[in-house]
Amino acid sequence: MGIQVKPGKILINNEWTESLSGKRFDVINPATEEKLTDCAEGDKKDIERAVLAARRAFESGAWKKMSARERGRILNRAAQLLEKHRHEIAELETLNNGKPISETLHVDLPLAIETFEYYSGLADKIHGETIPVNGPFLNYTLREPAGVVGQIIPWNFPLLMAAWKLGPALATGCTVVLKPAEQTPLSALRLGELLIEAGLPAGVLNIVTGFGPTAGAALAQHMDVDKVAFTGSTGVGKMVMKMASETNLKRVSLELGGKAPNIIFADSDLDAAVNGALRGIFFNQGEVCCAGSRLFVEKSVHDEFLSKLKTKAEKLVVGNPLDPKTQMGAQVSEEQFKKILSYVEQGKKEGAKVITGGTPAQNKGYFIKPTVLEGVTNQMTVAREEIFGPVVCALSFTNTEDLIHQANDTIYGLSAGIWTRDIGKAHRFAKEVKAGTVWINCYNQFDAASPFGGFKQSGFGRELGEHALELYTQVKSVWVSLD
Ligand code: NAI
Ligand code: MG
Numbered sequence: 001m002g003i004q005v006k007p008g009k010i011l012i013n014n015e016w017t018e019s020l021s022g023k024r025f026d027v028i029n030p031a032t033e034e035k036l037t038d039c040a041e042g043d044k045k046d047i048e049r050a051v052l053a054a055r056r057a058f059e060s061g062a063w064k065k066m067s068a069r070e071r072g073r074i075l076n077r078a079a080q081l082l083e084k085h086r087h088e089i090a091e092l093e094t095l096n097n098g099k100p101i102s103e104t105l106h107v108d109l110p111l112a113i114e115t116f117e118y119y120s121g122l123a124d125k126i127h128g129e130t131i132p133v134n135g136p137f138l139n140y141t142l143r144e145p146a147g148v149v150g151q152i153i154p155w156n157f158p159l160l161m162a163a164w165k166l167g168p169a170l171a172t173g174c175t176v177v178l179k180p181a182e183q184t185p186l187s188a189l190r191l192g193e194l195l196i197e198a199g200l201p202a203g204v205l206n207i208v209t210g211f212g213p214t215a216g217a218a219l220a221q222h223m224d225v226d227k228v229a230f231t232g233s234t235g236v237g238k239m240v241m242k243m244a245s246e247t248n249l250k251r252v253s254l255e256l257g258g259k260a261p262n263i264i265f266a267d268s269d270l271d272a273a274v275n276g277a278l279r280g281i282f283f284n285q286g287e288v289c290c291a292g293s294r295l296f297v298e299k300s301v302h303d304e305f306l307s308k309l310k311t312k313a314e315k316l317v318v319g320n321p322l323d324p325k326t327q328m329g330a331q332v333s334e335e336q337f338k339k340i341l342s343y344v345e346q347g348k349k350e351g352a353k354v355i356t357g358g359t360p361a362q363n364k365g366y367f368i369k370p371t372v373l374e375g376v377t378n379q380m381t382v383a384r385e386e387i388f389g390p391v392v393c394a395l396s397f398t399n400t401e402d403l404i405h406q407a408n409d410t411i412y413g414l415s416a417g418i419w420t421r422d423i424g425k426a427h428r429f430a431k432e433v434k435a436g437t438v439w440i441n442c443y444n445q446f447d448a449a450s451p452f453g454g455f456k457q458s459g460f461g462r463e464l465g466e467h468a469l470e471l472y473t474q475v476k477s478v479w480v481s482l483d
Contacts, residue, residue, distance in 0.1 A: 003088050003091050003095075005036055005092065005095065005186065007039065008185050008209055009040050010040045010050070010206075010209060011189070011205065011207040012206045013057075013203050014200070014202040019041050019042045020045045020046055021043060021045070023041040024040055024041055025041045025182065026039075027039050027185065028183070029095050029098070030332055036096060036186075039186075040209055040210075042210035042214075043211075043218065047177065047215055047218040047222060050207075051150075051177055051219075054149075054176060055224055056203055057203025058148055058174070058203075060203075063174075064145050064173035065173075066201075068123045069123065069124040072119075072121065072123030074198050075117075075123065075171060076116070076121075078191075078195050078198040079114075081198055082113045083113050089187060090104035091104075092186055093159055095321075095322075096184045096187065097155065097156075098285070098330030098366065099284055099285065099329045100327060101322050101323070101326070102325075102327070111448070112162075114447070115164060115448045116163060118167065118464075119168055120171070126143055126172060126469055126473065127143060128142045129141050131477075136482040137480060137482060139480075140477075141477050142478060143469075144173075144474045146226050146227045146472050146473060148175055148224060148225050148227075149225070149228070150176075150177050150219040150229070151169065151177070151178045151179065151228070152229070153165060153181060153231055154181050155184040156288060157284070158185075158186075159187035161231055162187070164464060164468075165178065165229055166205065167448070168463070168469055169229075169472045170195075170200075170204070172472040172473050175206075177219055178208070179215050179216050180207065180209055181232075183333050184332065189207060192205060216240075217239075217243060220244055223247055223248045226251065227250055227251040228244055228251070229253045229461070230253070234458075240252065252461075253459070253461030253463075253471045254459035255289065255459045255461070256414075257386040257412055258290050258291065258386065258454070259293055259383070260291060260292050260294065260412075260414060261407035261410075261416050261417070261433070262276070262281075262293075262295050262416070262418075263296045263417065263419065264277065264298060264305060264419045265420035265422070266298040266301045267420050267421050268419035268420050268421060269421065269441070270304070274309050275312070276417065277292060278312055279443050279444055280292025280392075282327075285328055285331055285368070285390050286340075286388065286390035287331065289388075290452075292392070292415075294378070294395060294407075294410075296395050296407065297396055297397070298396075298397060310355050313356050313370040313371075318361045318362075319367065329367070330367050331366040331367070333366065334366060336388065337360075340368055341358075341359075341368065343381070343389070344373070344382075346382060347376065347382040347391075350380045351375065351377075352375055352380060355374045356369070356370065356371065357371030358391075368390055371391040371392070372392050374394050375394075376394060376395050377395065378395060380393070408433060410456075411457040412454070413434040413435045413436065414455075414458035415435050415436065415437040416438050416439070418430070418440055426440045426441070427440075434455045435454075436453045436454045437452060448464055448465070449464070450465055
């Protein structure tokens with residue numbers, strides 16, 4: 001404990017530089033509302049330099065023509081370096097994001113490490129196919145890197161989102177310009193240092209810290225970026241797609257918001273389901289795109305379930321994120337803090353009842369008490385819009401026929417959960433729900449090998465697993481005459 005937090009700089013060509021404008025912005029610790037450090041404010045001109053560096057590195061072949069096994073070794077060394085420095089990086093992430101140290105240390109760091117390990121192993125297993133075509137021809141495919149990739153990431157899992165993006169892009173031989181969220185740039189910069197130490201050639205990874213409408217938009221609009229991968233709000237995701245289509249038609253993948261149904265049947269293991277509902281919404285202060293924010297509870301167990309949920313929610317330890325016993329930390333920013341509390345007010349106005357929480361948890365810092373809203377209907381604003389905070393909306397159901405319709409009655413489709421001992425019912429639901437991930441009798445499980453992404457306005461493209469390789473590769477068909 002007690003790490004030194006360095007001011008942030010921009011990474012271009014393996015060198016740390018200031019922004020061309022010389023501007024800097026403050027980085028806040030959301031648990032204290034105090035300035036943690038400051039960071040170079042990159043804008044369009046810095047994106048320009050970074051894309052140029054990434055383009056040169058891509059065309060030089062220093063990365064894409066390196067033996068795939070050697071690329072894999074570099075990613076593996078990065079995983080080892082993350083492991084070596086995991087306590088320091090977990091603390092840095094906690095200071096910058098406000099999430100508890102127990103989570104950064106036991107969730108964010110291990111999953112980021114695992115992501116680099118997974119793609120280090122996959123780097124030399126990316127290959128084309130031979131296809132039995134008509135006539136005297138040999139036809140085969142080459143799977144080539146997409147080129148220069150722009151990656152724009154959010155603040156809820158700053159290091160992990162960087163790992164999800166960089167792991168597969170670097171494994172395939174792409175070069176990257178990464179734009180971390182302005183609220184939480186620090187862990188991505190530390191990761192940049194470690195990737196250089198691991199042996200990444202100059203220009204392969206460039207990191208431009210700065211704001212969305214300036215640095216982010218310049219990246220999405222850039223004529224020499226071949227692909228943009230974005231994680232964040234649905235509104236900005238739509239803008240990124242528009243910017244890509246109005247410029248060079250760069251490829252786009254989007255991982256956006258969610259409003260997941262988490263369904264509790266009377267025939268479930270109720271105590272396990274209560275814990276799953278808690279984990280589904282209060283993990284990471286509810287700042288999770290796949291959070292189980294619409295809790296459908298079968299009427300016959302509704303009151304018992306909610307009373308257990310309330311008791312457990314009130315026992316969660318909310319407070320100093322650096323304390324190992326803390327279970328819920330601070331929301332990332334004042335903006336998010338206010339937005340969440342205003343959704344609670346909106347819920348009350350529309351007839352929902354706050355059975356616990358709904359108010360700040362401390363006088364200082366952006367802490368909010370774990371909040372349960374009862375008597376929500378699927379039409380209320382709180383059930384339709386992403387709150388992105390520790391607020392669960394409980395809905396009661398009797399008619400199971402109508403349930404799948406209600407679960408799917410949302411613009412989102414990122415994830416869904418179901419709790420029941422009836423395996424037929426569980427698998428039927430898994431098949432019918434429009435969501436990219438379904439958890440049966442569990443929630444918020446992740447693994448670097450398992451794909452993650454959305455249906456509908458939760459976006460498209462699948463991160464993680466072998467599926468992510470499709471985001472960062474092109475397929476080329478080659479014909480050879482055998483005559
Ligand atoms: P945001 O979508 O504005 O920010 C995400 C990233 O996009 C950041 O790096 C930001 O700098 C960048 N960005 C913002 N405007 C941009 C633009 N015009 N062009 C290019 N890049 C741009 O998200 P924000 O405002 O921080 O949070 C608002 C809401 O979005 C949250 O309350 C939550 O509902 C949702 N959200 C969803 C996330 C997810 O994991 N799917 C993550 C973060 C936010
Ligand atoms: Mg925004």
